[in-house]
Amino acid sequence: MIAGTFPPTVRTPDVIVVSLDRVLERPTKFHAQDVVLAVEVLSPGSQRADNIVKRAERAEAGVPAY
Structure with missing residues (x-):
């Protein structure tokens, strides 16, 4: 991963x-x-992790659609 990229x-x-x-x-x-x-x-x-944790991580990373 390139330094300074989020997350x-x-x-x-x-x-x-x-x-x-x-x-x-x-x-x-x-x-x-x-x-x-x-x-x-x-x-x-994996339903809870996929719907809550991963969705939040992807939103924070700037992925526009999940």
């Missing part, structure tokens, strides 16, 4: 959507601010 860590979602420009620029590494859409597949064991 320093974010859990990896099941699926992400990023712009083609970002893919062409850095095809193997994306930062939270690169993500346009983050998708989580809910399961009974």
